[in-house]
Amino acid sequence: MAQDGLSVGVKAVIGREEIGALIAALSARGWRVLGPRVRDGAIIYDDVAGLDDLPAGWTDTQEAGRYRIERRTDAALFGYAVGPHSWKRFLHPPVERLWQARREGDKVTIIAEKNDEKFAFLGVRACELAAIMVQDRVFMEGPYPDTAYRKRRENTFLIAVNCGEAGGTCFCVSMKTGPKAQAGFDLALTELIEGERHEFLVEVGSEAGGAVLADLPRRPAAPEDIAAAEAVTARTANAMGRTLETEGLKELLQGNPEHPRWDDVAQRCLACANCTMVCPTCFCTTIADVSALDGTAERVRKWDSCFSLDFSYIHGGSVRKETKSRYRQWMTHKLAHWIDQFGTSGCVGCGRCITWCPVGIDITEEAASIRADSGKCQEGGNGRA
Amino acid sequence: MAGKKRLAVWKFASCDGCQLSLLDCEDELLAVAEAVEIAYFPEASSRMAKGPYDLSLVEGSITTEHDALRIRKVRRQSKFLVTIGACATAGGIQSLRNFADVAEFVAAVYASPHYIKTLATSTPISDHVKVDFELRGCPINKTQLLELLSAFLAGRKPVISADSVCTECKQRGNICVMVQGIPCLGPVTHAGCGALCPACRRGCYGCFGPTENPNTAALAAEWQKLGAAPRDIRRAFRTFNAAAPAFRTESEAHGE
Numbered sequence: 001m002a003q004d005g006l007s008v009g010v011k012a013v014i015g016r017e018e019i020g021a022l023i024a025a026l027s028a029r030g031w032r033v034l035g036p037r038v039r040d041g042a043i044i045y046d047d048v049a050g051l052d053d054l055p056a057g058w059t060d061t062q063e064a065g066r067y068r069i070e071r072r073t074d075a076a077l078f079g080y081a082v083g084p085h086s087w088k089r090f091l092h093p094p095v096e097r098l099w100q101a102r103r104e105g106d107k108v109t110i111i112a113e114k115n116d117e118k119f120a121f122l123g124v125r126a127c128e129l130a131a132i133m134v135q136d137r138v139f140m141e142g143p144y145p146d147t148a149y150r151k152r153r154e155n156t157f158l159i160a161v162n163c164g165e166a167g168g169t170c171f172c173v174s175m176k177t178g179p180k181a182q183a184g185f186d187l188a189l190t191e192l193i194e195g196e197r198h199e200f201l202v203e204v205g206s207e208a209g210g211a212v213l214a215d216l217p218r219r220p221a222a223p224e225d226i227a228a229a230e231a232v233t234a235r236t237a238n239a240m241g242r243t244l245e246t247e248g249l250k251e252l253l254q255g256n257p258e259h260p261r262w263d264d265v266a267q268r269c270l271a272c273a274n275c276t277m278v279c280p281t282c283f284c285t286t287i288a289d290v291s292a293l294d295g296t297a298e299r300v301r302k303w304d305s306c307f308s309l310d311f312s313y314i315h316g317g318s319v320r321k322e323t324k325s326r327y328r329q330w331m332t333h334k335l336a337h338w339i340d341q342f343g344t345s346g347c348v349g350c351g352r353c354i355t356w357c358p359v360g361i362d363i364t365e366e367a368a369s370i371r372a373d374s375g376k377c378q379e380g381g382n383g384r385a
Numbered sequence: 386m387a388g389k390k391r392l393a394v395w396k397f398a399s400c401d402g403c404q405l406s407l408l409d410c411e412d413e414l415l416a417v418a419e420a421v422e423i424a425y426f427p428e429a430s431s432r433m434a435k436g437p438y439d440l441s442l443v444e445g446s447i448t449t450e451h452d453a454l455r456i457r458k459v460r461r462q463s464k465f466l467v468t469i470g471a472c473a474t475a476g477g478i479q480s481l482r483n484f485a486d487v488a489e490f491v492a493a494v495y496a497s498p499h500y501i502k503t504l505a506t507s508t509p510i511s512d513h514v515k516v517d518f519e520l521r522g523c524p525i526n527k528t529q530l531l532e533l534l535s536a537f538l539a540g541r542k543p544v545i546s547a548d549s550v551c552t553e554c555k556q557r558g559n560i561c562v563m564v565q566g567i568p569c570l571g572p573v574t575h576a577g578c579g580a581l582c583p584a585c586r587r588g589c590y591g592c593f594g595p596t597e598n599p600n601t602a603a604l605a606a607e608w609q610k611l612g613a614a615p616r617d618i619r620r621a622f623r624t625f626n627a628a629a630p631a632f633r634t635e636s637e638a639h640g641e
């Protein structure tokens with residue numbers, strides 16, 4: 001442990017300006033700081049160089065298939081819910097070159113990729129932390145860990161922000177992932193705004209976090225500060241835009257592969273794949289080997305989706321030709337088979353698939369409909385899509 | 386030149402934009418010229434060598450009797466035939482004639498209509514001959530064209546995704562304009578442009594034609610919720626790929 005560091009569990013209070021100091025301290029230590037910014041009418045994640053880059057005084061309104069940003073009446077830095085981007089963009093990039101090869105005569109040289117970036121994520125919500133942990137399980141556990149992911153992950157500094165605002169499509173409370181970050185962060189912030197007051201309660205979650213906080217001007221947290229922070233997340237928990245009944249959900253979905261609701265959703269679903277791309281836990285990829293005219297070749301890994309025809313292509317054709325089977329695969333994997341496979345749900349309740357579905361298909365509503373009239377129409381089945 | 390694969394580039398009813406994409410390869414053009422023998426490419430060179438050809442790139446749709454015969458000759462001389470662009474693949478913007486009376490157009494445009502001999506429809510190459518691969522787009526994307534040529538020379542399948550434009554949007558980090566209120570054809574449109582229009586905050590115009598199972602009806606219903614009139618929807622589906630069956634059918638479901 002760094003000699004001058006603060007221990008795990010320590011709570012302190014910093015002023016609004018110190019968020020700028022925090023960004024500077026992380027940059028000085030060699031981290032590429034990524035955080036929220038306003039771009040194209042949305043709050044997205046990108047490089048942040050200082051306090052001025054943050055979306056001060058902005059919030060969002062979200063509904064199924066609808067998103068807008070709006071002005072707040074205060075100058076909150078983190079007064080919005082999760083947006084179109086997730087941290088997956090950085091830890092598990094949409095397009096990743098795995099290696100290149102060059103041929104000269106008979107000789108083939110493999111050129112490895114550099115992977116030495118250190119990310120600091122500012123403003124990671126509780127559901128997003130949970131999503132990162134879900135992907136950690138997928139990529140780092142088991143006999144074949146993904147070394148590139150692991151390297152990025154090990155080099156990542158996580159600054160959580162406990163939510164002060166529930167989005168219109170959020171349901172982290174149902175998924176037991178938020179709105180308060182419980183573990184897995186280096187530092188966790190709660191924004192405290194009341195009249196003239198604009199401060200942050202900071203909690204140390206790791207030694208690295210303690211060392212960074214030690215460099216910032218701060219005061220010890222008083223019991224009132226801690227109570228104020230608890231009140232923020234309690235208020236958010238009571239304002240969830242959505243709920244999802246998880247009791248018996250796995251069995252419900254696995255036991256209803258022929259429910260008429262799958263036909264109904266297939267009428268509405270565009271099979272466009274937006275839901276899987278915005279989902280912070282969806283991890284599927286495809287591999288492309290590409291040769292160029294100049295004797296070089298490369299292997300590229302790209303996000304793929306169970307909504308595409310090619311995804312289920314095996315010898316003789318695609319297994320999931322219809323949208324019905326693709327949607328069913330997605331939802332049952334996410335909410336049911338994931339539990340068999342990885343021991344947790346694949347959904348953290350962030351609401352992105354609901355907001356960013358161009359036609360507003362809502363996973364909570366689909367699940368509720370299947371629950372509402374399950375059993376009426378069952379011919380059994382083992383639930384495999 | 387011995388041993389090099391022989392390339393031919395053909396033009397039918399089209400604007401030349403897709404052929405230009407090949408000339409537009411600039412940096413890579415020399416590599417292309419070194420890798421293949423450009424045997425027949427009148428747009429680029431007056432040297433027009435006789436067939437057979439290993440690969441024919443065909444631009445344009447069939448709009449005359451004469452071209453309907455000519456494409457058969459091209460097919461006979463070509464080992465592989467690849468269509469390039471929306472005209473060759475789906476009939477192009479000129480297939481708007483398929484919804485109207487071509488004689489009226491001719492009378493309105495030409496001073497001496499009797500000089501014009503044309504078919505009543507504009508049809509894709511695949512309606513006339515067997516096509517080995519179709520490159521989508523109005524115009525095609527030059528990166529995809531280079532990938533097609535590289536794959537052809539390496540004897541492998543081209544890595545060209547059949548996903549929706551939305552997947553390219555998300556790869557690129559675009560913010561979905563549709564969710565922000567702008568009608569977009571991306572969810573039913575074949576990828577390939579790199580989600581160019583949404584990156585410029587415009588809805589997709591459908592240049593690359595329909596995806597493999599386009600749910601155009603559900604998308605059109607959402608466009609209506611966003612305030613699009615039936616006429617807007619009809620016109621959106623009737624642009625560069627108006628005769629592609631999925632787009633044609635959807636356009637016919639909405640009145641003027």
Ligand code: SF4
Nearest residue numbers: 279347348350351353
């Ligand atoms: S399934 Fe939807 S709500 Fe659940 S984690 Fe993925 S995007 Fe978020």
Ligand code: SF4
Nearest residue numbers: 269270272273275357
């Ligand atoms: S559920 Fe929505 S986002 Fe997902 S594939 Fe269907 S239409 Fe696209």
Ligand code: SF4
Nearest residue numbers: 551554561562569571
């Ligand atoms: S902007 Fe259009 S193409 Fe992009 S994700 Fe949205 S609907 Fe799809």
